[in-house]
Amino acid sequence: xxxxxxxxxxxxIEKRQSVAFWCNPISGHATLYWYQQIxxxxxxxxxQFQNNGVVDDSQLPKDRFSAERLKGVDSTLKIQPxxxxxxxxxxxxxxxxxxxxxxEQFFGPxxxxxxx
Amino acid sequence: EDQVTQSxxxxxxxxxxxxxxxxxxxxxxxxxxxxxxxxxGKGPEFLFTLYSAGEEKxxxxxxxxxxxxxxxxxxxxxxxxxxxxxxxxxxxxLTQGGSEKLVFGKGTxxxxxx
Numbered sequence: 001x002x003x004x005x006x007x008x009x010x011x012x013i014e015k016r017q018s019v020a021f022w023c024n025p026i027s028g029h030a031t032l033y034w035y036q037q038i039x040x041x042x043x044x045x046x047x048q049f050q051n052n053g054v055v056d057d058s059q060l061p062k063d064r065f066s067a068e069r070l071k072g073v074d075s076t077l078k079i080q081p082x083x084x085x086x087x088x089x090x091x092x093x094x095x096x097x098x099x100x101x102x103x104e105q106f107f108g109p110x111x112x113x114x115x116x
Numbered sequence: 117e118d119q120v121t122q123s124x125x126x127x128x129x130x131x132x133x134x135x136x137x138x139x140x141x142x143x144x145x146x147x148x149x150x151x152x153x154x155x156x157g158k159g160p161e162f163l164f165t166l167y168s169a170g171e172e173k174x175x176x177x178x179x180x181x182x183x184x185x186x187x188x189x190x191x192x193x194x195x196x197x198x199x200x201x202x203x204x205x206x207x208x209x210l211t212q213g214g215s216e217k218l219v220f221g222k223g224t225x226x227x228x229x230x
Contacts, residue, residue, distance in 0.1 A: 042222050099147070103148070
């Protein structure tokens with residue numbers, strides 16, 4: 001079974017530029033998550049989708065971050081404009097359901113973003 | 117607000133030297149506690165879910181246990197390939213103004229020397 005796919009794997013941009021990340025979840029998984037992981041920290045949830053609807057975006061900096069999940073499958077996360085503090089690894093995860101059982105989340109390899 | 121504290125921050129063991137990692141948590145109502153393994157440059161890999169106090173789960177050299185306030189990840193006779201960062205996360209029941217999102221600890225970096 002194919003895992004969660006993410007691209008690009010690495011991205012370097014100047015501050016105030018924009019960037020977009022793409023995620024393809026495990027086939028059949030209804031729930032998709034975007035996390036931000038700063039070096040030395042655990043992942044922090046940015047946004048959670050159930051199919052193509054937003055379940056939780058309480059920690060998403062909405063003045064600069066946006067995300068969408070068209071047709072309930074692939075998702076993109078965008079940052080515009082980027083700040084130095086956005087340098088982090090952006091992880092995408094998916095799960096079959098939101099509640100147990102089968103709510104364990106499976107993560108992609110992440111995109112390492114460096115903002116100069 | 118849900119909180120997770122993992123200790124120690126880093127642990128260095130000799131091959132075959134058993135030990136335990138600790139995850140202390142504060143939640144309004146625990147729906148589940150998750151353990152993940154993360155290798156450098158990779159996303160977290162799911163290990164276990166524990167749902168209620170007294171529950172235990174095992175996988176190869178790893179055993180996870182759960183009480184009402186903390187969880188332990190016991191590593192028996194570790195090998196160098198067990199070297200990784202181990203993350204603990206909690207999910208609580210949805211409450212008014214709250215969320216069911218996973219809240220992660222900072223992790224314990226385990227190094228097993230041959």
